[in-house]
Amino acid sequence: MEWYRNHYKVSDNQEKMDTDVIFDMLSKSYWAYDRSKEVIVQSMKSSICFGVFEREVQVGFARVITDNIVFSWICDVIIHPDHRGKGLGKWLFQCIMEHPQNQVKTFGLFTKDAHNLYRKFGFSDVQTMQYKSEYSIN
Secondary structure, three states: OEEEEOOEEEEOOHHHOOHHHHHHHHHOOOOOOOOOHHHHHHHHHOOEEEEEEEOOEEEEEEEEEEOOOOEEEEEEEEEOHHHOOOOHHHHHHHHHHHOHHHOOOEEEEOOOOOHHHHHOOOOOOOOOOOOOOOOOOO
16 A cells, blocks of 8 residues: 655555665664664564655655454654654554554554654553563574
8 A cells, every 4th residue: 555645655565665774764763773684674574564755765664563353563663863843753653553454453552752642543551561582583
């Protein structure tokens, strides 16, 4: 699917994703700075990926892990710093929420920031348990 706004586009086409740009953006984030490019690429294969493009240049990314019925986990939502403040994050999230493969009952999301954005979509703070291990690609 593709959505358009001015000279921007959101696409879920995996073939259009620029893994170099995605790796660069995520390597500068607080949550994915320690992921190798290989780990990022492998994680994309098991996800619905969303790219934000200015014309044909990727400027944003997010991915969703879902069973398509009960639960979706939204992760790696990021907009390149040069394109922040233009409403692209909100628009990207709207596209994610209306995607036909993402019409589920429960959504999960872990973030240390942008809480006001996610609250606008009905998200609330909850306590969760977490176990984190080292990354390995076999």
